[in-house]
Amino acid sequence: MSPRAPAAFRMTEQAYLVLLALSPEPLHGYAVIGAVRDLTDGATVLGAASLYGALDRLTAAGLVEPAGEAVVDGRVRRYYRVTEAGHRAAQQETERLRALAARAERTLRGDRPTGPGALGDLAGSPA
Amino acid sequence: MSAGGARDDEARRRAFARSARRWMHAYPRRWRDVRGDELLGVLEDVAAEGAAAGGGRFPRRLPAREAAALVRAGWALRWRERPPWYLWLAYRALDRRLPERYLWWVVDDIRGPLYLWRRLSLAVASGALTYAALSVAGVLVRGFSWGTVAAMLAGFLVMSVLTRGYHRRTAMQRHVYDHPAAAGARPGAGGRADPPPSSR
Incomplete structure (x- = not known):
């Protein structure tokens, strides 16, 4: 199964958070939920179904891969880890968000965005 | 406690x-x-x-x-x-084999409940549509009759119930066991350990 290029993957916020949670070390499903909650300071609590939806999509795109299992309390726990491609995708998304935040800050400070279509071009100077 | x-x-x-x-x-x-x-x-x-x-x-x-x-x-x-619609149509209507990556989907389809309904409903629907079209066009058929449609449906139902084992076996044989790429895939027993592959 060849992984898709990360660019073809639709990076949702949940997928991004799961990638971040798995970046430091492989985790099993339930631990990912806790890690995401810590990452977002309690703002985002993934349900099991959402988590597995994100994991399935990430695995299909080659951004995440299974990393072994353990049997705890008679229950199977499968671990997941982020792949090289997944690491790159997380970095790209972080960079995108950082650039977006920087532009947002400038906009909120009152600096008009430069470039075609900026209001300054259209309005013209007062007669 | x-x-x-x-x-x-x-x-x-x-x-x-x-x-x-x-x-x-x-x-x-x-x-x-x-x-x-x-x-x-x-x-x-x-x-x-x-x-x-x-x-x-x-x-x-x-x-x-x-x-x-x-x-x-x-x-x-x-x-x-699921497979893209054109592959799905070829599979349902023409019994064409699907590419290897849909093998697990095929197994689920054949072993699932209502398999026969899924497989035959396309034929039944197109048969009914053809009949309706012909009757509207006044060709070959003397007016539309619900009774005929009901008889067609009943006939299909009876035949499919009687032959469901046969259909499942032959479908499994053709689409899974005899699939050129099926050497490593064992249906039902979870032979493929990795998660279902993405279709796109």
């Missing part, structure tokens, strides 16, 4: 597992076979944490929000993993 309390807790956990597994039917059968226990484990962990935090007992049923999320995610997976 008293022995009675532990027993009660055990009964609640079993009831919870039954409820969760019912809702997990939104996922395809093979996904359930391979990942079902894992997902159930996470659901139980989440429920246990919720119970501990709320000071209550372990829930007897899967909470409505989780159930809804399961249904949504399960059907989203089915949608993602």
Whole structure:
């Protein structure tokens, strides 16, 4: 199964958070939920179904891969880890968000965005 | 915890597992076979944490929000993993083999309930449509009659019920066992250890 290029993957916020949670070390499903909650300071609590939806999509795109299992309390726990491609995708998304935040800050400070279509071009100077 | 309390807790956990597994039917059968226990484990962990935090007992049923999320995610997976419509049409109407990456989807399809209905409904629908079109055009057929349509449907139903074993066996033979790429795939026994491959 060849992984898709990360660019073809639709990076949702949940997928991004799961990638971040798995970046430091492989985790099993339930631990990912806790890690995401810590990452977002309690703002985002993934349900099991959402988590597995994100994991399935990430695995299909080659951004995440299974990393072994353990049997705890008679229950199977499968671990997941982020792949090289997944690491790159997380970095790209972080960079995108950082650039977006920087532009947002400038906009909120009152600096008009430069470039075609900026209001300054259209309005013209007062007669 | 008293022995009675532990027993009660055990009964609640079993009831919870039954409820969760019912809702997990939104996922395809093979996904359930391979990942079902894992997902159930996470659901139980989440429920246990919720119970501990709320000071209550372990829930007897899967909470409505989780159930809804399961249904949504399960059907989203089915949608993602299905073959594109033109391949699907060739498979249903012309019995063409699907590419290797849909083998698990094919196995789920053949072994699933209502397989015969899925397989034959296209033929029945096109037959009924043809009949309706011909009758409207006044060609070959003397006017439209619901009785004829009902007879066609009944005939199909009877034949399909009588031959369902045959259809399943031959379909499995053609689409799975005799598939050129099927050397490593064993249907039902979870021979492919990795999760269902994405179709796109």
